[in-house]
Amino acid sequence: MTPPQQLTLAVAGATGVVGQHVVTHARAAGHTVVPVSRGTGQDVVTGAGLAAALDGADAVIDVTSVVTTRTRESVDFFTRATEQLLAAERAAGIGHHVALSIVGIDGEPSGYYAGKVAQERLVAAGPVPWTLLRATQFHEFAAQLVRRAAVGPFVVVPAVRVATVAADEVADALVQLATGGPRGRVADLGGPAEAELADLVRRYLAATGQRRRALRVPLPGAAGRRMRDGRLVPGPDADRGRVTFDEWLGGLGPAR
Numbered sequence: 001m002t003p004p005q006q007l008t009l010a011v012a013g014a015t016g017v018v019g020q021h022v023v024t025h026a027r028a029a030g031h032t033v034v035p036v037s038r039g040t041g042q043d044v045v046t047g048a049g050l051a052a053a054l055d056g057a058d059a060v061i062d063v064t065s066v067v068t069t070r071t072r073e074s075v076d077f078f079t080r081a082t083e084q085l086l087a088a089e090r091a092a093g094i095g096h097h098v099a100l101s102i103v104g105i106d107g108e109p110s111g112y113y114a115g116k117v118a119q120e121r122l123v124a125a126g127p128v129p130w131t132l133l134r135a136t137q138f139h140e141f142a143a144q145l146v147r148r149a150a151v152g153p154f155v156v157v158p159a160v161r162v163a164t165v166a167a168d169e170v171a172d173a174l175v176q177l178a179t180g181g182p183r184g185r186v187a188d189l190g191g192p193a194e195a196e197l198a199d200l201v202r203r204y205l206a207a208t209g210q211r212r213r214a215l216r217v218p219l220p221g222a223a224g225r226r227m228r229d230g231r232l233v234p235g236p237d238a239d240r241g242r243v244t245f246d247e248w249l250g251g252l253g254p255a256r
């Protein structure tokens with residue numbers, strides 16, 4: 001039997017929601033992990049610390065993010081981060097850049113998704129062979145929204161159809177992709193079921209014993225209509241995770 005290939009994987013965004021799972025899966029598979037984040041001394045926006053961190057890595061998995069809904073801030077972050085990472089990878093002779101994007105963002109001109117569009121373009125046109133996985137919102141997105149969009153006793157939730165997936169399953173897919181060769185854009189990864197995001201947030205609040213109320217707010221304009229109509233839900237060719245939202249909820253402790 002051929003022994004599994006053991007690689008050195010740099011994980012940019014290693015401390016984030018999906019990044020932590022990427023680190024766990026990579027280590028469980030016997031790979032050496034180099035965590036990259038401001039918390040570990042590197043900055044993908046300024047490039048500080050990247051050359052030293054990426055030295056000797058076989059592949060980079062980029063799961064960095066910025067918390068914003070502002071177009072300029074998102075585009076600036078993902079542009080700078082991708083340019084800095086790709087330049088450092090090229091200088092270090094790394095032959096595989098693995099990026100994570102979001103299902104259904106094609107041509108989105110504004111907000112957070114505009115930054116992801118910019119990131120995808122740079123990766124595809126960049127100097128490092130690449131693989132790009134688009135995933136749906138994570139089950140954990142319900143918790144991220146509660147942390148970020150709570151206003152007093154309310155959580156403001158955009159009206160959007162989603163098919164959330166466990167971040168753990170996305171991370172597993174990213175590690176498997178990183179250990180193979182560059183494949184360009186691969187099949188989208190979505191969760192097992194479609195739902196209204198506000199309903200998931202309500203279920204999350206109830207399961208974690210929080211008294212806040214989720215307010216479903218339709219976003220204005222064509223982009224808002226596309227989200228309500230299911231643009232962020234993957235098509236029939238997508239791969240599907242198996243862990244349901246309720247199974248994920250069942251694994252949480254109180255007030256997480």
Ligand SMILES: NC(=O)c1ccc[n+]([C@@H]2O[C@H](COP(=O)([O-])OP(=O)(O)OC[C@H]3O[C@@H](n4cnc5c(N)ncnc54)[C@H](OP(=O)(O)O)[C@@H]3O)[C@@H](O)[C@H]2O)c1
Nearest residue numbers: 013015016017018037038039043044063064065137138141
């Ligand atoms: N959340 C979702 O539902 C979802 C769904 C599909 C795809 N995605 C994509 O998945 C990726 C990760 O999302 P997430 O929700 O897991 O993110 P997250 O929890 O917000 O984590 C972001 C990570 O990026 C790091 N980071 C931020 N700024 C940095 C900088 N200047 N230099 C170095 N590291 C930096 C953070 O660490 P430090 O703060 O320590 O620097 C952290 O490790 C994003 O690209 C997102 O678009 C997310």
